[in-house]
Amino acid sequence: MNDLKDTILSFISINNVDIDFGLQFFKEESFKKGTFLLKPNEYIDTFYFISNGCVSYYTIEDGKTQVMELFTEGYFFTDLYAYIEEIPSNAYLEVLEDLKVYAISKEDQQKIFDYSHEFERFGRLSMQRAFVNNFRRINELRSLSNQERYLQLLEKRPxxxxxxxxxxxxxxxxxxxxxxxxxxxxxxxx
Amino acid sequence: MNDLKDTILSFISINNVDIDFGLQFFKEESFKKGTFLLKPNEYIDTFYFISNGCVSYYTIEDGKTQVMELFTEGYFFTDLYAYIEEIPSNAYLEVLEDLKVYAISKEDQQKIFDYSHEFERFGRLSMQRAFVNNFRRINELRSLSNQERYLQLLEKRPxxxxxxxxxxxxxxxxxxxxxxxxxxxxxxxx
DNA sequence: ATTTCTCATTAAACTAGTTTAATAAGTGGT
DNA sequence: ACCACTTATTAAACTAGTTTAATGAGAAAT
Incomplete structure (x- = not known):
């Protein structure tokens, strides 16, 4: 769980007692390749941190698979849209490689946000991070050609x-x- | 300033004393059509709420204008990417219609986040909102044809x-x- | 009133992708 | 060792956009 702790500490300054209070709510879980963490029409109230493995976040529209994100080690993930809006998802979260995660429920997340202003700040900052990532993505979709995006992916996530x-x-x-x-x-x- | 107050109250529950403490940091400003609130290579440390008017948020790449967003009444806006990352922008924020905004500096925003857990929460939730909007945008870019996006815009923002x-x-x-x-x-x- | 400028449309040639379908090359299960 | 299945490539026909350039139509400036 140190990878998670270090990641949180890269966002905020917080004392050991408080961060350990928060960490207790993250449960270690493992999933085999091929497992679905989420399917369309299901609700999701879990937030995951990947310690190990790979997850594909995709939809199927008109019979066609649309991969929106590929999550690997060190990523926080969930179907953030369905999670935030508390609506049924229309996406899949499929385990592509045997997976070890730390998972926290929305209820527990709310507890740690209520418990400490610093965790609330962590929530804000990690939401900022999600925004920035998504923003980069949208800008790349707009301004780069497919060929350029291929080359960039090859460079950034070989x-x-x-x-x-x-x-x-x-x-x-x-x-x-x-x-x-x-x-x-x-x-x-x- | 009631439109701003109501918008904040739609995000959080907060007593009158505290919200008024926060609101004092928002300064009313007006800009004429054609004004630039931001140009490439400038830093931006202001967060705006539009009371009235319209702003185009765009880049120019290879001589071509790329409109990323069109902000109107009730929107919070800034160049969120440059603002968060504290890097020089590569975008323009141009006033398309005479504009009345409430503006808050990043420094003052930090003050109100420090002042109250509730404002920190407001920060988190409005960041969530920005994420969700951006997420919708990215999904539309991915899954809808240009024609469908045109029809949808016609419906949603006539x-x-x-x-x-x-x-x-x-x-x-x-x-x-x-x-x-x-x-x-x-x-x-x- | 005339000119000038901005904006929207149209035409024609072009381009980067699509779809469908066939082929080839691994990979895994029995 | 074999068959079935999955994945990647190629070809051919097609499509929705692009670029460039010309035309038209309305608004603003003199």
Missing amino acids: DLFQRVPQYLIASYLGLTPVGLSKIRKRLSQV | DLFQRVPQYLIASYLGLTPVGLSKIRKRLSQV
């Missing part, structure tokens, strides 16, 4: 290409496997 | 079409004026 099938990466980049293949071919010819 | 030139709306939708014209023509022929 591990993904080793651990995740290419058609999921294609979907994450917003194109079809065929489209990604074409881009790769085009790049290899130069 | 006022924009009255107050903002069409080429800005085209840019907001991520296409060229020519492209938007084609979509409108296609729709009018059915």
Whole structure:
């Protein structure tokens, strides 16, 4: 649980007693590859921190898989939209690689936010982080071509290409496997 | 300033003394159409609430204007990315219609977050709101066609079409004026 | 009234993706 | 060792957008 503790401490200054009070609410859980942490029409009230493994966050629309995010070690994740709005999800959270997480319920999260102003601040700052990540994502979708986004992903998260099938990466980049293949071919010819 | 007060109260429960403590840090300001609240390479440490008017938040890349958001009455706005990260912006905030805002500096915002746990919570919740809006945006960019996004904007923010030139709306939708014209023509022929 | 400027539309050629379908190359289960 | 299944590539036809450039129409300036 030290990876989680260190991550929280990178956001806020908080004394040992208080952070340990908070950490007690995170439960260690493990899931096998292929497990679904969430399926469409289900509610989600759990917030996860990944200690180990990989999770795909995707929807299926008109029969087509749309990967929105691929979470790996060190990420906090949930279906943040359904979680915040307390509405049924329309997404899947599927374990792509055997997974070890620290999980906290929304109820317990509220407890630690109430318990300490510092944790409330952690909530605000991690929400900021989520915003910034999403903002970068949206800007990249707007301003970069598919080819540029492919190259950028290759640079920023090279591990993904080793651990995740290419058609999921294609979907994450917003194109079809065929489209990604074409881009790769085009790049290899130069 | 009641519109701002009501908006804050829609996020949190807070007594009158405390909210008035917070509100004193918001300064009323007015700007004429054509004013720039922010230009590329400038820092921004102000958070605005729009009482009246309209602001375009855009970048220019390779000579092309990219409208990221169009803010109107009741919106909180800033260049949230540059504001959070405390880096020089690469965007413009341009007043499209004479504007009345309530503005608070980052320093003063920090004061009210320190002053009261409830304001810290307001910070967290409004950050959540920003996240959710951005999330919706990203999902729409991913899952809807340009035509569908046009129709949706027409439904959700019909006022924009009255107050903002069409080429800005085209840019907001991520296409060229020519492209938007084609979509409108296609729709009018059915 | 005339000119000038801004904005929206249209046309034509082009482009980066799509879809569908066939093929090839691994990979896993029995 | 074999078969079935999954994944990646390629080809061919198609599509929704792009760019550039010309035209039209309304508003603002002199």
